Amino acid sequence: MRGTIIKSTGSWYQVLNSDGELWQARVRGKLRLDDRDTSNPIAVGDEVELTEDPNYPDTASISQIYPRRNYIVRRSNKLSSKRQVIAANLDAAVMVASVVAPRTSMGFIDRFLVCCEAFHIPAIVFFNKTDLLGEDGLDFLKDISAIYTQAGYEVYNGSALHAESLKPFNDRIAGKATLFTGHSGVGKSSLLNTMFPASKAKVGIISAAHDKGKHTTTFAEMHIQPNGTRIVDTPGIRDFGVVDVPEKEIGQYFPEFRKYAGNCKFNDCQHTNEPECAIKAAVGQENISEARYYSYLSILRGEDVFD
Numbered sequence: 256m257r258g259t260i261i262k263s264t265g266s267w268y269q270v271l272n273s274d275g276e277l278w279q280a281r282v283r284g285k286l287r288l289d290d291r292d293t294s295n296p297i298a299v300g301d302e303v304e305l306t307e308d309p310n311y312p313d314t315a316s317i318s319q320i321y322p323r324r325n326y327i328v329r330r331s332n333k334l335s336s337k338r339q340v341i342a343a344n345l346d347a348a349v350m351v352a353s354v355v356a357p358r359t360s361m362g363f364i365d366r367f368l369v370c371c372e373a374f375h376i377p378a379i380v381f382f383n384k385t386d387l388l389g390e391d392g393l394d395f396l397k398d399i400s401a402i403y404t405q406a407g408y409e410v411y412n413g414s415a416l417h418a419e420s421l422k423p424f425n426d427r428i429a430g431k432a433t434l435f436t437g438h439s440g441v442g443k444s445s446l447l448n449t450m451f452p453a454s455k456a457k458v459g460i461i462s463a464a465h466d467k468g469k470h471t472t473t474f475a476e477m478h479i480q481p482n483g484t485r486i487v488d489t490p491g492i493r494d495f496g497v498v499d500v501p502e503k504e505i506g507q508y509f510p511e512f513r514k515y516a517g518n519c520k521f522n523d524c525q526h527t528n529e530p531e532c533a534i535k536a537a538v539g540q541e542n543i544s545e546a547r548y549y550s551y552l553s554i555l556r557g558e559d560v561f562d
């Protein structure tokens with residue numbers, strides 16, 4: 256039988272089969288894996304073939320992984336070159352961000368967006384906690400939203416405390432397989448619970464000490480809703496090291512650069528110190544956001560963002 260991995264807890268996987276039954280499964284024997292320089296060869300969202308284990312009720316072994324439509328990876332940690340597949344077979348990935356409590360930096364958002372471009376997954380930026388914003392906060396939200404809209408991204412905002420504020424975003428992801436990522440404490444689990452009360456995702460208490468929240472979700476988990484919407488809730492991710500993107504390609508993953516890059520004097524222009532660079536000219540004319548351009552330079556220098 257065929258099933259979808261909805262949770263992975265090390266060597267055991269929770270798998271939902273096409274009849275809606277939940278199975279506990281593990282890999283037995285050898286699996287044929289194509290690439291997989293990864294710490295987790297099977298990820299949430301993977302489609303697998305299950306064989307019932309006659310010796311134990313409700314347990315099965317995974318005998319095959321079906322080809323992935325797509326997947327997204329991050330580096331397991333700062334020092335390691337090992338990659339971790341966050342999820343597979345996604346329709347969209349959402350960066351859940353907040354302007355306050357905690358403030359999500361643009362550098363962090365931009366690294367996520369580069370990853371989504373590199374893995375061909377439509378990216379959405381969602382600003383949560385709008386209920387906490389005063390006039391200045393709302394101004395900031397407007398400005399930062401305009402930057403991402405100008406760059407070509409879909410941007411939504413709302414508050415997990417007010418279900419009606421989430422309607423446009425909720426409509427956008429209805430029926431889709433969507434990854435929620437972002438710092439711990441921004442409200443990923445709360446959003447899930449407000450939009451889909453049956454989810455019962457665990458919500459963390461923000462620790463006053465560093466306002467970043469505790470890591471309450473340890474493993475990525477897919478929540479399947481009655482209307483077919485599938486949300487992969489992830490543990491708070493502190494860093495989004497850009498993986499597998501060769502330096503000379505980074506510019507290609509800034510969608511707003513594409514229109515101009517062909518006009519640079521040099522074919523291999525990296526948009527740093529080269530003369531007659533069309534990207535720098537576009538930044539000068541505010542057709543490309545200066546903040547996005549600085550993010551590009553920072554990623555080009557190989558800097559990671561840990562905040």
Ligand SMILES: Nc1nc2c(ncn2[C@@H]2O[C@H](COP(=O)(O)OP(=O)(O)O)[C@@H](O)[C@H]2O)c(=O)[nH]1
Binds near residue numbers: 445
């Ligand atoms: N004021 C406000 N608090 C929120 C909102 N969303 C989440 N929170 C609070 O922020 C904290 C972290 O939420 P949680 O959903 O666990 O964040 P996660 O780590 O991203 O899953 C909890 O105390 C929530 O009650 C929101 O829209 N407004």
Ligand SMILES: [Mg+2]
Binds near residue numbers: 443445459471
């Ligand atoms: Mg959470």
Ligand SMILES: [Zn+2]
Binds near residue numbers: 516525531533534535
């Ligand atoms: Zn250039």
